[in-house]
Amino acid sequence: MMEKIPSNADKAIKEVISQRKTTKVLAEAPWSPTLTPEAQHSLINSLLELASSAPYHYKSAERYKRGDLTSTLPFRAYTLNANNCRKLADQLHEVQPPAGKIMNMLWAAEAMIVMSWLPDVFGEQPEVREMEPLPFTGNLRNMEHIAAASAAIQNILLGATAAGHPSYWSSGGTLRQKEARTLLGIPMDEIFLGCLFVFPEDALERGADVKLGKLRTEGKELSSWSKSIEL
Numbered sequence: 001m002m003e004k005i006p007s008n009a010d011k012a013i014k015e016v017i018s019q020r021k022t023t024k025v026l027a028e029a030p031w032s033p034t035l036t037p038e039a040q041h042s043l044i045n046s047l048l049e050l051a052s053s054a055p056y057h058y059k060s061a062e063r064y065k066r067g068d069l070t071s072t073l074p075f076r077a078y079t080l081n082a083n084n085c086r087k088l089a090d091q092l093h094e095v096q097p098p099a100g101k102i103m104n105m106l107w108a109a110e111a112m113i114v115m116s117w118l119p120d121v122f123g124e125q126p127e128v129r130e131m132e133p134l135p136f137t138g139n140l141r142n143m144e145h146i147a148a149a150s151a152a153i154q155n156i157l158l159g160a161t162a163a164g165h166p167s168y169w170s171s172g173g174t175l176r177q178k179e180a181r182t183l184l185g186i187p188m189d190e191i192f193l194g195c196l197f198v199f200p201e202d203a204l205e206r207g208a209d210v211k212l213g214k215l216r217t218e219g220k221e222l223s224s225w226s227k228s229i230e231l
């Protein structure tokens with residue numbers, strides 16, 4: 001039986017969904033986080049809990065059970081608190097290709113969550129990879145692995161929005177390349193789906209440059225992308 005949902009939840013969830021928007025916060029120098037390390041930890045864990053509530057269809061392959069990461073979920077999450085975001089930014093000075101705006105966002109972020117998805121692969125695989133396994137096999141299972149990982153990501157972004165944190169889904173830029181991946185210790189056979197930046201609640205009051213998503217309003221007219229089927 002489904003637990004009873006509070007009567008005002010409908011309004012609240014609609015508000016959170018419509019409030020979520022790409023908000024790239026570009027700090028000019030490393031910021032002091034707003035939250036304590038304990039509060040950052042609890043924020044990150046609450047977002048991960050939301051991610052793990054997303055629907056998923058197929059288990060990931062056995063090959064991705066490594067160390068403590070033994071879940072059959074078709075994605076993985078790697079989390080950095082504010083201090084580790086700043087440390088990563090320091091280490092990225094030496095890394096190619098240049099980090100660009102990722103650096104400014106690592107200076108501002110309260111947390112970053114890297115979400116990768118775990119492709120089904122076929123045939124012999126290289127022992128050492130320079131690149132992610134791209135292009136991947138375009139079958140239904142892989143499509144649904146990505147769909148599941150995307151649903152998990154959206155849950156994270158909505159959770160961050162509900163908690164008052166501006167957020168940004170980045171493809172990752174330099175972070176998905178070998179040099180940064182080695183720093184982060186994220187295996188190259190996983191495919192990055194998003195580097196999720198979670199900024200402090202007071203980010204917009206701190207006077208940093210803030211950029212919104214370019215496509216925020218494009219293509220939104222319902223009749224331009226949906227059609228009612230009458231039989």
Ligand SMILES: Cc1cc2nc3c(=O)[nH]c(=O)nc-3n(C[C@H](O)[C@H](O)[C@H](O)COP(=O)(O)O)c2cc1C
Binds near residue numbers: 169212214
């Ligand atoms: C899979 C995915 C990857 C994205 N990667 C980037 C990115 O690398 N750089 C960027 O500026 N925006 C990126 N975005 C954010 C989009 O630009 C943004 O969602 C879009 O402009 C709509 O704005 P909104 O999120 O405010 O609705 C990405 C979004 C998705 C779904």
